[in-house]
Amino acid sequence: MPQPDPQAAAGTPHDVKTAVLVSSGRHPVSGRAGRAREDARAVEMGLSLVGADLSLVHAGDPEQASLRESLEGYLGMYHGLDGGRPGDERDGQLSLLPLRAGEDAVPLLAAWLERSGVRLALTGQRAECGEGSGMVGYLLAERLGWAIATGVAAIERCDAESVTVLQALPQGQRRRLEIRLPCLIAVDAVAEAPRQSAFGPARRGRIETVDDLLPADESRLDTGSAGWQWQPARARPKRLKVVKSTNARDRFKAAAAKSSASGGQVLTDLSPEEAAEKLIDYLRAEKILAQDDQ
Amino acid sequence: MLQTLLPILIFAALAVGAAGAVRRIRLWRQGRRTPMRWHRLALMPKRYLNDLHHVVARDKAIAHTHVATAGGFVAAMALALVVHGFGWRNPILGGLLLAASLCMFLGALAVNRRRIDPPPKLSKGPWQRLSKSLIAYSVGMFLVSLPLVGVAPTVLGGGVLAIVLAAVLVWGLLEMVVGMGWGGPMKHAFAGTFHLAFHRRPERFDDNHPDASPKKTHDVHRGSRSTALFPLDLTAKTLGVEKPADFQWEQLLGFDACVQCGRCQNVCPAYAAGQPLNPKKLIQDMVVGMAGGSDAGYAGSGHPQQAGGIEVGKPGFGNHRGGPTDAIVPQLVEAQTLWACTTCRACVEECPMMIEHVDAIVDMRRFITLERGETPEKGAAAIDNLIATDNPGGLDNASRLDWAADLELPRIQDRPEGVDVLLWLGDGAFDMRNQRTLRSLVKILRTGGVDFAVLGEEERDSGDVARRLGDEATFQRLAERNIATLSRYRFARIVTADPHSFHVLGREYGAFGGDYVVKHHSTFIAELFDGGRISVTAPTQAETVTYHDPCYLGRYNGEFAAPRQVLAALGLEVAEMERSGYRSRCCGGGGGAALSDVPGRARIPDMRMEDVRETGATTVAVACPQCTAMLEGVVEPRPRIRDLAEMVADALVEPTAATNATSAPSQSREEEPA
Ligand code: SF4
Ligand code: SF4
Numbered sequence: 011m012p013q014p015d016p017q018a019a020a021g022t023p024h025d026v027k028t029a030v031l032v033s034s035g036r037h038p039v040s041g042r043a044g045r046a047r048e049d050a051r052a053v054e055m056g057l058s059l060v061g062a063d064l065s066l067v068h069a070g071d072p073e074q075a076s077l078r079e080s081l082e083g084y085l086g087m088y089h090g091l092d093g094g095r096p097g098d099e100r101d102g103q104l105s106l107l108p109l110r111a112g113e114d115a116v117p118l119l120a121a122w123l124e125r126s127g128v129r130l131a132l133t134g135q136r137a138e139c140g141e142g143s144g145m146v147g148y149l150l151a152e153r154l155g156w157a158i159a160t161g162v163a164a165i166e167r168c169d170a171e172s173v174t175v176l177q178a179l180p181q182g183q184r185r186r187l188e189i190r191l192p193c194l195i196a197v198d199a200v201a202e203a204p205r206q207s208a209f210g211p212a213r214r215g216r217i218e219t220v221d222d223l224l225p226a227d228e229s230r231l232d233t234g235s236a237g238w239q240w241q242p243a244r245a246r247p248k249r250l251k252v253v254k255s256t257n258a259r260d261r262f263k264a265a266a267a268k269s270s271a272s273g274g275q276v277l278t279d280l281s282p283e284e285a286a287e288k289l290i291d292y293l294r295a296e297k298i299l300a301q302d303d304q
Numbered sequence: 305m306l307q308t309l310l311p312i313l314i315f316a317a318l319a320v321g322a323a324g325a326v327r328r329i330r331l332w333r334q335g336r337r338t339p340m341r342w343h344r345l346a347l348m349p350k351r352y353l354n355d356l357h358h359v360v361a362r363d364k365a366i367a368h369t370h371v372a373t374a375g376g377f378v379a380a381m382a383l384a385l386v387v388h389g390f391g392w393r394n395p396i397l398g399g400l401l402l403a404a405s406l407c408m409f410l411g412a413l414a415v416n417r418r419r420i421d422p423p424p425k426l427s428k429g430p431w432q433r434l435s436k437s438l439i440a441y442s443v444g445m446f447l448v449s450l451p452l453v454g455v456a457p458t459v460l461g462g463g464v465l466a467i468v469l470a471a472v473l474v475w476g477l478l479e480m481v482v483g484m485g486w487g488g489p490m491k492h493a494f495a496g497t498f499h500l501a502f503h504r505r506p507e508r509f510d511d512n513h514p515d516a517s518p519k520k521t522h523d524v525h526r527g528s529r530s531t532a533l534f535p536l537d538l539t540a541k542t543l544g545v546e547k548p549a550d551f552q553w554e555q556l557l558g559f560d561a562c563v564q565c566g567r568c569q570n571v572c573p574a575y576a577a578g579q580p581l582n583p584k585k586l587i588q589d590m591v592v593g594m595a596g597g598s599d600a601g602y603a604g605s606g607h608p609q610q611a612g613g614i615e616v617g618k619p620g621f622g623n624h625r626g627g628p629t630d631a632i633v634p635q636l637v638e639a640q641t642l643w644a645c646t647t648c649r650a651c652v653e654e655c656p657m658m659i660e661h662v663d664a665i666v667d668m669r670r671f672i673t674l675e676r677g678e679t680p681e682k683g684a685a686a687i688d689n690l691i692a693t694d695n696p697g698g699l700d701n702a703s704r705l706d707w708a709a710d711l712e713l714p715r716i717q718d719r720p721e722g723v724d725v726l727l728w729l730g731d732g733a734f735d736m737r738n739q740r741t742l743r744s745l746v747k748i749l750r751t752g753g754v755d756f757a758v759l760g761e762e763e764r765d766s767g768d769v770a771r772r773l774g775d776e777a778t779f780q781r782l783a784e785r786n787i788a789t790l791s792r793y794r795f796a797r798i799v800t801a802d803p804h805s806f807h808v809l810g811r812e813y814g815a816f817g818g819d820y821v822v823k824h825h826s827t828f829i830a831e832l833f834d835g836g837r838i839s840v841t842a843p844t845q846a847e848t849v850t851y852h853d854p855c856y857l858g859r860y861n862g863e864f865a866a867p868r869q870v871l872a873a874l875g876l877e878v879a880e881m882e883r884s885g886y887r888s889r890c891c892g893g894g895g896g897a898a899l900s901d902v903p904g905r906a907r908i909p910d911m912r913m914e915d916v917r918e919t920g921a922t923t924v925a926v927a928c929p930q931c932t933a934m935l936e937g938v939v940e941p942r943p944r945i946r947d948l949a950e951m952v953a954d955a956l957v958e959p960t961a962a963t964n965a966t967s968a969p970s971q972s973r974e975e976e977p978a
Contacts, residue, residue, distance in 0.1 A: 037692040039693050039698060040700070042691075042692050042693075044692055086677065087677070089675070089676055090676060205677060206678070206679060206687075206688075207677065208673065208674055208675060208676060208677030209538070209543065209775070210543050210674045
């Protein structure tokens with residue numbers, strides 16, 4: 011575009027190859043497959059940042075019957091992309107990385123991110139089915155040596171070097187973070203609601219299978235989970251914090267609190283050993299580690 | 305002089321008019337082509353004289369005016385062609401020509417009287433001019449034809465008078481013949497002729513119905529109620545209508561036939577509520593889009609709240625532009641205009657040119673929803689819920705029968721041998737207000753000894769709301785799944801208390817392979833009364849009730865009698881509202897309008913409640929969960945709102961213990977494994 015761009019010096023978001031890691035969602039009432047709620051918000055964030063330049067990636071079992079349905083849900087969001095380049099009506103594109111039983115998604119995703127030159131990766135914080143550990147982001151960042159920010163509510167600015175985000179804190183507070191690229195951003199449920207998934211763009215979006223990323227050998231196996239014991243999840247009881255205040259404002263604040271943000275301490279300048287000691291003490295105090303657990 | 309001039313004038317007018325007509329036909333043919341059925345042209349005269357005339361004749365004065373003017377013009381034109389054009393100057397023909405011109409003149413006078421202070425529904429501008437042109441043509445034709453019968457030949461032979469007369473005649477010919485082809489007001493006659501012949505819903509005409517009785521009055525719907533939406537091919541390149549050229553050519557032709565009579569504007573609930581929709585302006589917008597240009601030439605009431613507004617003839621139009629291959633929304637029509645429609649079909653019912661407004665609106669909504677993903681927020685949420693949970697509320701579909709936990713409703717799954725009646729609950733089953741209606745209906749069925757069963761959690765939303773919101777994909781998915789479910793069970797007919805389910809199951813599933821006998825509960829209850837299977841106690845005190853016809857029961861499916869029969873059986877006197885029967889005013893809840901909730905000056909249900917109050921009724925009988933919800937949303941104090949089923953259930957005479965023991969429900973209960 012001819013007109014001078016204030017961001018020209020550092021590059022526009024379009025210069026930053028951006029991708030969203032999407033997973034197959036599970037509707038909380040019916041259990042039907044569809045867009046995962048946080049991932050859909052991540053796609054929304056990506057689309058308003060770079061428009062149809064955004065690429066999507068999913069690592070999963072291509073044989074699964076409902077997979078196409080959930081993935082099309084994301085592709086159906088490629089419309090009305092005035093946030094990117096005006097009038098951009100390109101169709102969405104998704105790379106499907108086939109994952110066989112017992113394989114780990116992390117090495118595949120990492121290889122794909124590296125190969126496609128992605129510098130900004132967005133994702134939801136936790137998948138709605140499968141392991142749903144919320145660990146993928148951390149493991150990927152560790153493997154790639156990238157920065158990671160979680161609980162992100164919005165991207166304020168992005169250029170070729172860095173990205174400024176707002177991180178969601180309890181009780182509607184926000185913290186502004188400036189992160190060097192490449193980085194991985196896990197999007198919070200308070201981010202902008204996803205746009206409607208439309209049938210036409212969903213139908214036109216392309217799903218491309220990428221199966222030459224890694225040799226099919228041991229390195230792809232998920233060795234960690236092999237020894238796990240599986241059991242159905244139980245709803246965990248919520249820790250109740252009864253606020254006995256006659257003051258409605260206090261009670262409301264307590265009720266609206268996302269999690270207890272008070273009572274924590276910020277520890278700085280500790281040696282790794284001291285830090286570990288402190289953490290173990292904390293976990294014991296919270297009865298997460300047994301007293302005699304070493 | 306005139307003798308030589310006349311044939312030239314007439315043939316020149318015809319030639320220029322024909323050139324315009326060819327251009328006009330090209331404009332229509334920009335739409336999507338369908339196979340041409342030329343033989344349908346032969347149907348046109350009867351459709352015009354019969355079907356169209358009966359709609360026009362709901363307003364007697366206009367009908368007479370139109371017959372005189374149009375009939376006079378057609379006769380005068382044909383005779384003038386013979387007499388003046390080809391020069392067969394026969395005095396008898398001349399006399400007939402004089403008579404025809406006179407007849408047209410009388411009609412034109414009536415047109416002019418109406419145009420002195422035209423009601424706001426009428427367009428001004430060229431339409432105001434037309435009334436004068438009619439006089440010019442008829443007077444001119446009368447005067448030039450006088451010599452044929454030997455009157456005043458010398459006066460008109462030459463000189464200034466002849467020139468004046470020629471000028472008047474030219475004016476008349478320009479408007480009536482040239483203007484017909486070139487898009488003047490008379491275009492309606494030319495486009496209307498073809499529109500009647502190639503109408504996209506031929507079932508609407510009597511000629512498609514061998515049993516069509518000529519005894520029907522004007523107020524009775526002619527032909528059949530062809531009201532099912534057309535299925536959309538989901539594999540098409542683009543879905544729905546983005547630009548005027550995406551319409552089928554018959555639709556473009558239909559828009560062009562509009563006479564701007566404003567009858568649709570007068571009955572449209574959204575327009576009356578001050579929402580930005582005027583069906584008449586919408587049709588004119590489509591014409592603008594088809595021909596290209598702006599709406600600056602429009603001289604009627606606009607869409608409320610928009611430039612130009614509802615003031616007739618107020619300047620301000622011209623901001624909306626369109627072309628055959630330009631996107632309609634938002635340059636030509638704003639999205640709010642399309643979302644304001646309740647799909648009540650009042651406009652279609654009233655339109656003398658039989659234009660299909662609702663089809664056009666849904667076509668454009670389809671594009672917005674399926675391609676643009678810009679369904680109004682709550683509508684989009686309802687669609688998402690339908691996709692995920694099969695009901696618009698996003699509720700667990702297994703809770704569909706929670707309201708009946710104590711009723712031990714027989715399940716069709718337990719009745720492989722089949723049942724008489726499959727009771728279709730509809731999404732009202734999730735709504736506490738409607739659950740009272742459903743409980744009443746169950747009580748009636750049990751008292752009447754009806755062998756019925758329900759689908760339970762296997763029932764899904766019929767797809768009505770998704771379809772009216774333009775999401776044909778979700779509709780077709782729901783329809784296919786429901787049809788697959790229904791195919792597994794045996795039942796003689798479906799009964800439902802929801803007119804929307806009634807319409808969709810009964811009329812729209814057919815296109816997807818689901819053919820069922822579907823009855824609305826009012827019809828079914830009326831049959832129970834007829835068969836003497838239920839009886840009621842007389843009302844304890846006299847009460848004035850009125851009845852609100854749901855659009856999807858009445859206008860969509862023609863059931864006006866059964867609900868009134870039921871009320872009569874209850875011994876109630878019905879004080880009819882002014883707008884009842886086929887002219888009933890919508891409650892505002894149809895077509896997803898309750899979800900898109902376009903702001904207006906008033907609320908549609910409030911206006912309907914005013915209609916109810918005018919009758920002095922203390923109770924308004926309803927027959928639709930949506931109407932119930934909309935009308936109960938009106939602030940108190942207001943008349944009570946009661947479903948027909950509730951009224952009947954309250955008055956039921958309980959069967960004696962002996963008959964109870966043998967009634968169907970208790971039998972089926974015994975069959976159930978303990
Ligand atoms: S269907 Fe009803 S709401 Fe829609 S334009 Fe016609 S009259 Fe108005
Ligand atoms: S659409 Fe029909 S009812 Fe409306 S103004 Fe035109 S001709 Fe009259």
